[in-house]
Amino acid sequence: MIGGTPPSRDTAKDTFSCKLKCYDPPAGETYYVTLSRSKVRISSYADDAIRETVEIWADGKHKLG
Template structure:
């Protein structure tokens, strides 16, 4: 019977941030800069007859919790919120907090503590040598996944060392 043989070596590396992103706005400012400036020198490519961008968002989500407390400060309920866009997240939080029927049903007033929010944005990238890879930004870490060339890691690591939020 034939053996499976290694075809490629897929690497995955991560960097835990010394300080988590302060807010989703801070993260998204960095993401927009990457999409606009292409600091990693990625190149557009053709797939399925379409020209695709050098760097693009392939997924994102934002999540948080609204806590309800009664007049004695006791937690009486909570609602978890998860949205696929930052704007959708803000709208959902505002809508839930503005809903007096929910407060009545919970038996307390709601508050949103953004320090417990989580964010996740994955960028799909195409290196100049033709390799596709992902860079995922979370509130407290950054990961480069599905790459083979160490040059990709070196390029992104060198760039990240110049970004204070990625220390």
């Protein structure tokens, strides 16, 4: 990870999110992963290997909330 935004929380809806700025050396790409209670979103990537790696990681995690 090379950066990101501070986590935010909406207490009225009991939701949260955090956006991480990541770098993948083999692909030479910078991309973003946004985590929330029910979703993991990947953006700004071109190499499908990045998506596959993040999906494998996310599938191995319990519910975030």
